[in-house]
Amino acid sequence: MMLRVEALTLSFGGVRALNEVGFEVAEGEFFGILGPNGAGKTSLFNCLSGLVAPTGSVTVEGTELLGRRPHEIAELGVARTFQNLGLFGSMSVTGNILVGAHRQISGGALSAALRWPRTFRSERQARERADELIDLLGLGAYRDATVDTLPYGIRKRVEIAKAVASGPKLLLLDEPVAGMNHEETDQFVEFVLELKARMGLTIVMIEHDVPMVMRISDRILALDFGEVIGVGTPEEIRHNERFISAYLGTPAGADAPAEPQLHGGNR
């Protein structure tokens, strides 16, 4: 099993962001996570990447993640993107991707200072891989551009490139297409599936675009108020009563999703 989450509980003061959450993700799976705003989706990712200290258990290929620091979890091959982007603004696109590739490059301060050949060879190889990734994601025109100067849609792509550059086994994507239009979303689906196939990734993706999630996920987890309200194939989730009422307002709303698509808004 690539990822196993058991009895995961996280509280912020009085607020239970996650309550006894449990699910499993198999190797090579495309696993979607759906849930209204404030359901605890990002909090779940924060648990997986070591940014908060929940109770319960999270294992990746049998290794316990809880209690480990974020950089140690990265070492285990877990990469993630941030909903609000976690980019390094003054660096170029290449620079950001190379930071993502940090754990794939060898050498420290001393070997760099002395221009140790092995260090610089590893550096050159990383730059070649970064260029491949840049081509794959259609970022060629922005290769040396400072990230701060780029439009949001491009920065979202850089965020994904940065996460993928670490050569992860498990990739966590937090709302990767939020704010993108139809065409950009289709492009995203195309390259994320390409990346998955090429690199043998297991992907867990949080996203609000229900049709898109249903289309590309093998299985889906539905969350509401920090609780699991359903896990299953897109078909099973589509017909899950609790999911329909949580996500689309009322069971009837499934056919008329025009009004408040995400019930409750910000609660």
Add this chain to the structure above:
Amino acid sequence: MALTETAPRLRPVRTGQPPARRRDDSRLCRTRTQRILLAVAFVAIVAFPLSVESAFLISLTGTIGIFALAALGLNILSGYAGQISLAQSIFVGIGAFAGVALGGLAELPLLVWLPGTFVAGGLAAALVAPLTLRLKGVFQIVLSLALIFVGHYAFINLPALTGGNGGISATPSLSLGFIDFGELTVAGMRYSYEQGLFILIWLVLAASMIAVVNMHRTRFGRALVAVREAETAAEIAGINAARVKVQAFVLAGAFAGLAGGLLMAQLRYVQAEQFGINMGLELLIIVVVGGLGTTWGPVVGAAVISSIPVLATQYAEHIPFLQADFSQSGEIGIPVGQVGLLIYGLALVLVMVFEPRGLSHIFGAGGRSLLRLARRARTTSEPVLVPQPHAHLGGKA
């Protein structure tokens, strides 16, 4: 899943532009011009002191080199890693007194005592790094002030090494065996101690700058900048932020120690008093005015900040409103002793308001547009596409 296997091969998105030129940005020199300039710099380091007679100019430029070296270290910590420290002067002091002990008292050769000052500064920094890097912003300033007081207290209470309040003199060897910078003889010409020391100072500075550029353009340097820009995202990318910050602090201390060793060799007399808050502030201002996180910032900043007060004192009589001895003349004017403070403040405000990226950015931009003009003049008819030097990682070389 079926969809995965049948995913179409991705067409790289086409743009109107030709494919980006693939440069290896980790190289030291990216253009031929840079290679030539580097060679010219090394020639100048030797030729300048040997052709300049003025002892004043030699000593001033030597001092600039020493302050640039200490600022180079601080730039790693404050510029690249984004951590504030006013206590860089304490590590300069530790290097100076380590130099007194190793080069003066123990009379060890140059190749031992000078690297010894680097190690001493680094070790001292390693000792306090875990403390200071836990704190952020204004608390770091408070702690570095405390560090200055503790350091000063330690200096004056180790009189065997430091001479206590009175200071201590030392005459370290500047000999490498085959060449003695202390009594340089070239083609039958005998040069002064200061002329030889200038060469040593600037060679050490050049080597240190090259080492820092190499670090900045590779994994470690990117980790520093990443931690400065977004610490959580850096951690998620696998960077141990705490460790990287400690390394930056240790490097800052080590280069400060090296600068202290050279300062000791220049003055041949050092006193605990020198390494207080004034020097700490001066170094921070050098880094900010020169340009935080730029390659040339420490040198440009040191040239401006360290030389103006010295020049003002030297030429006080020729400058209106400047009084060498203000209390007795009865005239209104700025006392020369305080002109340094005034200029630091002024430079800081001007840079903050007009070019927060620092003087080296202004000079760099000026140099690049000159270069562009020159190239355009050479190829009048053909339109040339000058690669835009973006301000990306390691850009401002």
